Amino acid sequence: MNKHTLLGCTLLALFTACQFQINPSNDTTSETELQLPDSLSARRIQYVLDMRQEAAQQVWPAFGEKKVEGPFIYFNGEDSEVFFPNQQVLNSLTTSETFSEDYVLSPRTDSIPYHFELMISFEEADSTKLYYNNPVQQFLSVEETGIYIPSVSSTESWSAMVLHEMFHHFQYNTPEFKEYTKKRIAQLPFDIRDLRKLCLEDKSFLEAVQKENDLLLQAIDQEPNRMALIRSYLKARKSRMEQYGKVYPLLEEVENFYDIQEGSARFMEYKGMKVMEQWSKSEHEPSIQKDSLFHSHKEFQDVKFTQPDFEYLTYAGPATYHYATGFAILRLLELLEVPFQDKILSSPEIGLHTYLEDYISRQEGS
DSSP states (O other): OOOOOOOOOOHHHHHHHHTTOOOGGGTTSOTTSOOOOSSHHHHHHHHHHHHHHHHHHHHOGGGGSSSOOSOEEEEETTEEEEESOOHHHHHHOSSOEEEETTEEEEEOSOOOSOOEEEEOBOOGGGTTSTTBTSOEEEEEOHHHHHHHOTTOOSHHHHHHHHHHHHHHHHHHTSHHHHHHHHHTGGGOSOOHHHHHHHHHHOHHHHHHHHHHHHHHHHHHHOGGGHHHHHHHHHHHHHHHHHHHHTTOTTHHHHHHHHHHHHHHHHHHHHHHHHHHHHHHTOTTOOOOTTOTTOOTTGGGSSOOTTSGGGGGGGOOOTTTHHHHHHHHHHHHHHHTTOOOTTTTTTSTTSOHHHHHHHHHHHHHHO
C-alpha cells in the first residue's frame, strides 16, 4: 500500500485548491448538468456517478433514472465537502461556503473518525440530525479510507464501496422500502445485532447458513444440477427457520429484510466492478485527472470470485452472512431470467427465497 499525505486542508486552502471554477465547456450545458468545482473530490464523485449510470443501464435501469440520489458528505481532513445537499442538510450546517446548489463546503460536520455508510434514522431522539428521515451518504476520502481499511489502496476500490452505499441511498428513496423499514423493521424488538449475535454465539446456526450459501453458489456454477440444488437450498433454509424460529420468532422476517438490503447493494457493487473490468479493456477507458490513487483499473482487469481481492463478495461470515446469501440469490435469479429489479424494493416484505420458490413451482407446473 502506498502512503499518501492526508488532505487536511483548511477552509481557505481548500477553496484555493478547488479554485471554484467550472470548466469552460460547462458554460453552455443544460441546467440538468452538475455544477461542481474543478477539484479532485468532485472528479472522484463524477467517476462513481458515471459507473453508476453504466451499471444501471446494464442491470437496474431505475437506479440510473435520477441525476443523483441525494446528499453525499465527503470527509476530507478538517472539512466536509457536501455534494448535492438538500434543505435539511443545509439547515444542519453551522457555517458553510456555497459554490452551487450541488456543492457546499463546511468545516467537518462531526468528530467521528471513520465514516463509510448511508445514514438514516427514524428515532425521534434524532429529529434534529441531518439524517433524520433523510438518507445521507457519508464517507471518507480515498486517502483516509485507506488508513482504516488498508486493502482500499486505490480510487477504484473506494469507488466500488461508494457505489454500494449509493445503492442503499436508492433503496431508501424507494417509498415502499423506506416505509416498510420505518413502520415495521425499525419497530421490531429483534434486529441486525441479534442476527450477528446468533451467528457469533451459535456455531450450528452459522454452519447451517454457510451450507445454504454453498448450495446457492453451487446452483449458480452447476447448470445441469441447478434445479436440484435450488430445492436443496430451500429445504435446508426451511429446516433452519423451523428450528430457530421457535426461539426467535422474528428471525425470518429480519433476515429476509437484510438479505434484500445488503444483498442488492452487494449485487450492484459487483456490477460496478464488472463495469470497471469492461473499462479496463476499452479504447476509451475513463480516467481521473491528477489522482495519484487512480490505478487505471489494474485491480479490476479480471474480476473473479476465486481471486483474493474478491473472495469476500461470496463469503458468508458471521457478521455479514446476509450480504453473501442475498447476493447469491440475486445472481441466481439473474441467471434464471427471473425479473426482480422492479419488485424487491417495492415489496420488501417478500423474502428473496420466495422468488426461487415461485420459479420452482412454475417449472414443476409447466
